[in-house]
Amino acid sequence: MKIKDLGEFGLIDRLTSILQVSDSSVVVGFGDDCSCVNINGELILFTSDIQLEGKHFLKEKIEPEDLGWKLISINVSDIVSCGGVPKWGFISVGFPPDTEFKYVEKIYRGMKDACDFYKTEIIGGNTTASDMVLLDLYLTGKTDRFVGRKGAKKGDYLILSGYTGLSRAGLELLLMNKKNYEDFEKRLIKAHTRPKARIDLSQKIMNYANSCIDVSDGLIGDLGHVERSSSVKIVLRKENLPVHPDLRLFCKKYSKDPFEYILYGGEDYELVFTVSKENINYFDNCFVIGSVEEGEGIFLKDGISTKKLEEKGFEHI
Amino acid sequence: MKIKDLGEFGLIDRLTSILQVSDSSVVVGFGDDCSCVNINGELILFTSDIQLEGKHFLKEKIEPEDLGWKLISINVSDIVSCGGVPKWGFISVGFPPDTEFKYVEKIYRGMKDACDFYKTEIIGGNTTASDMVLLDLYLTGKTDRFVGRKGAKKGDYLILSGYTGLSRAGLELLLMNKKNYEDFEKRLIKAHTRPKARIDLSQKIMNYANSCIDVSDGLIGDLGHVERSSSVKIVLRKENLPVHPDLRLFCKKYSKDPFEYILYGGEDYELVFTVSKENINYFDNCFVIGSVEEGEGIFLKDGISTKKLEEKGFEHI
Numbered sequence: 001m002k003i004k005d006l007g008e009f010g011l012i013d014r015l016t017s018i019l020q021v022s023d024s025s026v027v028v029g030f031g032d033d034c035s036c037v038n039i040n041g042e043l044i045l046f047t048s049d050i051q052l053e054g055k056h057f058l059k060e061k062i063e064p065e066d067l068g069w070k071l072i073s074i075n076v077s078d079i080v081s082c083g084g085v086p087k088w089g090f091i092s093v094g095f096p097p098d099t100e101f102k103y104v105e106k107i108y109r110g111m112k113d114a115c116d117f118y119k120t121e122i123i124g125g126n127t128t129a130s131d132m133v134l135l136d137l138y139l140t141g142k143t144d145r146f147v148g149r150k151g152a153k154k155g156d157y158l159i160l161s162g163y164t165g166l167s168r169a170g171l172e173l174l175l176m177n178k179k180n181y182e183d184f185e186k187r188l189i190k191a192h193t194r195p196k197a198r199i200d201l202s203q204k205i206m207n208y209a210n211s212c213i214d215v216s217d218g219l220i221g222d223l224g225h226v227e228r229s230s231s232v233k234i235v236l237r238k239e240n241l242p243v244h245p246d247l248r249l250f251c252k253k254y255s256k257d258p259f260e261y262i263l264y265g266g267e268d269y270e271l272v273f274t275v276s277k278e279n280i281n282y283f284d285n286c287f288v289i290g291s292v293e294e295g296e297g298i299f300l301k302d303g304i305s306t307k308k309l310e311e312k313g314f315e316h317i
Numbered sequence: 318m319k320i321k322d323l324g325e326f327g328l329i330d331r332l333t334s335i336l337q338v339s340d341s342s343v344v345v346g347f348g349d350d351c352s353c354v355n356i357n358g359e360l361i362l363f364t365s366d367i368q369l370e371g372k373h374f375l376k377e378k379i380e381p382e383d384l385g386w387k388l389i390s391i392n393v394s395d396i397v398s399c400g401g402v403p404k405w406g407f408i409s410v411g412f413p414p415d416t417e418f419k420y421v422e423k424i425y426r427g428m429k430d431a432c433d434f435y436k437t438e439i440i441g442g443n444t445t446a447s448d449m450v451l452l453d454l455y456l457t458g459k460t461d462r463f464v465g466r467k468g469a470k471k472g473d474y475l476i477l478s479g480y481t482g483l484s485r486a487g488l489e490l491l492l493m494n495k496k497n498y499e500d501f502e503k504r505l506i507k508a509h510t511r512p513k514a515r516i517d518l519s520q521k522i523m524n525y526a527n528s529c530i531d532v533s534d535g536l537i538g539d540l541g542h543v544e545r546s547s548s549v550k551i552v553l554r555k556e557n558l559p560v561h562p563d564l565r566l567f568c569k570k571y572s573k574d575p576f577e578y579i580l581y582g583g584e585d586y587e588l589v590f591t592v593s594k595e596n597i598n599y600f601d602n603c604f605v606i607g608s609v610e611e612g613e614g615i616f617l618k619d620g621i622s623t624k625k626l627e628e629k630g631f632e633h634i
């Protein structure tokens with residue numbers, strides 16, 4: 001049996017069952033956006049995300065500064081989705097020996113810019129030679145209250161922090177290899193190459209969210225984790241899903257359905273979370289896109305019709 | 318300018334100067350075997366080491382269980398070399414989608430065995446597809462006193478925890494692609510594929526060592542870091558360097574100089590450390606191989622002649 005027969009999540013399930021977490025300091029082990037350990041009363045978060053050439057980016061399609069920025073951002077996104085703030089990072093890199101130093105230097109400047117923006121620091125690293133560019137970050141954070149995938153309650157409102165679908169459109173534009181891009185297309189490309197983690201919402205998530213996940217594999221794919229972990233049914237209202245004007249332009253120009261991107265795009269790095277009714281008002285700048293009910297599955301309500309959605313999302317394996 | 322023109326350590330120097338560590342909780346940033354952060358009074362250690370197919374191993378030359386064991390061990394080695402004990406690990410992996418599940422499962426069983434042996438746990442992970450097997454571990458540990466590369470003092474004795482050179486001999490044997498190996502050759506191969514970190518010495522290192530480093534790039538290469546960080550001169554006594562009987566057999570059979578392996582082999586994962594005279598007795602089972610003096614450079618005393626050694630060690634880039 002090959003691992004592709006299991007799929008990424010089938011594989012992770014089997015592997016995590018081999019390892020055992022029995023240390024009582026471990027508050028959250030496998031199964032959420034971050035792991036969490038109580039170190040002398042501090043709730044410390046751990047996460048890791050990689051950018052591997054060929055799988056997460058193509059070298060000639062992303063500025064090295066943006067690549068460095070993105071690496072930090074996708075990890076900060078996991079930290080803030082647990083209600084935390086990033087603290088200390090450890091960077092494991094690999095490069096072909098004949099890589100230009102300036103290229104590597106620019107990646108590091110991009111990482112430094114992101115660290116300054118998110119108020120975090122890289123404090124150590126590891127270096128290897130490799131055949132392709134390998135950037136693996138391990139990020140540690142802190143929170144006063146862990147917000148996970150399994151706290152969603154019946155009666156909660158489902159909130160999305162911003163627009164999704166832009167990153168996937170940007171990736172497709174890059175792969176079109178065009179000589180010239182219109183302004184809205186350049187913005188979509190930037191959404192893909194230089195995403196911003198929602199650190200601005202970290203405190204509110206920590207204070208008010210019952211559950212939260214960041215959108216990396218795609219809105220529906222990631223919501224599926226919340227649905228299963230919390231054992232709830234999620235009902236989305238199509239008319240409440242935010243459609244970015246740039247995405248509308250893209251879909252009009254290339255004859256695409258914007259909801260394919262909004263629901264399944266991936267690499268959006270927005271937050272989708274649930275809150276009790278009395279806490280909705282703290283999230284005025286976000287979009288209430290649905291609600292949490294008893295049951296299972298993810299449903300999309302479009303006017304008077306409701307359909308069950310297939311919980312597909314990006315999978316590497 | 319390519320990164321190979323800078324070399325691994327020239328590259329690391331430049332990159333670490335781009336990143337800045339200003340958080341006052343960070344006790345040790347770049348420059349040692351681990352980084353160290355004070356979290357609410359606890360001294361927490363961070364390290365990372367990778368096993369990348371083609372660079373650190375060849376898939377058909379190492380049992381997957383040994384590969385998993387080795388990944389944990391090389392990281393534990395960095396933790397104990399700072400006087401610490403391992404606590405929580407985070408595993409970032411990559412596999413080609415058509416990898417056999419059984420292969421991956423065996424790696425995880427090897428990691429689990431090592432975690433049980435070293436009394437540590439992996440508490441989270443990340444998964445990607447990749448063209449070659451990628452195993453990147455982040456390991457966190459704890460210590461009551463950080464032992465680094467820069468505490469060596471004039472008058473200290475230099476101690477080596479065990480035999481070096483075996484791993485390199487084992488690697489060369491593997492690359493000979495022989496159908497049959499003699500028993501001593503199988504032991505040398507095992508030294509390469511299944512090293513054991515010196516966790517048994519962790520407490521004594523923490524209590525009594527002034528400086529310490531683990532031998533991964535080679536005894537002299539790694540001692541060079543201690544020499545430079547501590548600004549001292551190191552004098553080794555050739556007659557005190559331990560020569561393992563299996564290494565002697567190997568060198569006799571293949572007409573090699575054992576000291577080339579002992580001094581420059583690499584991947585030994587023994588500890589080399591300095592202690593004040595009054596603390597030598599705590600390390601009866603180790604080898605006193607030299608002393609620390611004022612000055613600079615690493616010297617090898619052979620009878621009455623002394624020669625300065627070239628501080629070469631394994632470099633990826």
Ligand SMILES: Nc1ncnc2c1ncn2[C@@H]1O[C@H](COP(=O)(O)OP(=O)(O)O)[C@@H](O)[C@H]1O
Pocket residue numbers: 091092093123124125126127329332333346347348349350351352365366395533
């Ligand atoms: N790519 C990198 N970026 C930042 N720091 C790095 C990088 N690679 C190594 N370092 C730092 O340089 C020092 C030496 O690293 P390394 O040789 O990997 O140590 P070790 O052999 O003990 O694992 C460490 O303090 C590490 O944190």
Ligand SMILES: Nc1ncnc2c1ncn2[C@@H]1O[C@H](COP(=O)(O)OP(=O)(O)O)[C@@H](O)[C@H]1O
Pocket residue numbers: 012015016029030031032033034035048049078216408409410440441442443444
């Ligand atoms: N190779 C692995 N080994 C062990 N645990 C893993 C591995 N890959 C992922 N995990 C765990 O599975 C969960 C889901 O991981 P992942 O999909 O990478 O989360 P995220 O998208 O938030 O980064 C996490 O809790 C993570 O710790």
Ligand SMILES: Cc1ncc(C[n+]2csc(CCOP(=O)(O)OP(=O)(O)O)c2C)c(N)n1
Pocket residue numbers: 049050054055056057058171216217265266267314316443444445
């Ligand atoms: C060359 C290339 N192909 C495909 C993609 C699309 N893509 C890569 S990873 C990914 C999902 C998020 O990455 P992952 O490594 O799964 O992060 P995690 O879910 O662990 O946070 C997507 C949509 C891309 N960015 N670049």
Ligand SMILES: Cc1ncc(C[n+]2csc(CCOP(=O)(O)OP(=O)(O)O)c2C)c(N)n1
Pocket residue numbers: 126127128366367371372373374375488533534582583584631633
């Ligand atoms: C296929 C293969 N080629 C060469 C080696 C030898 N080798 C690989 S890494 C290394 C040194 C230690 O590894 P490194 O990644 O530098 O660890 P660190 O110093 O960061 O702890 C050696 C001697 C090997 N083990 N396998």
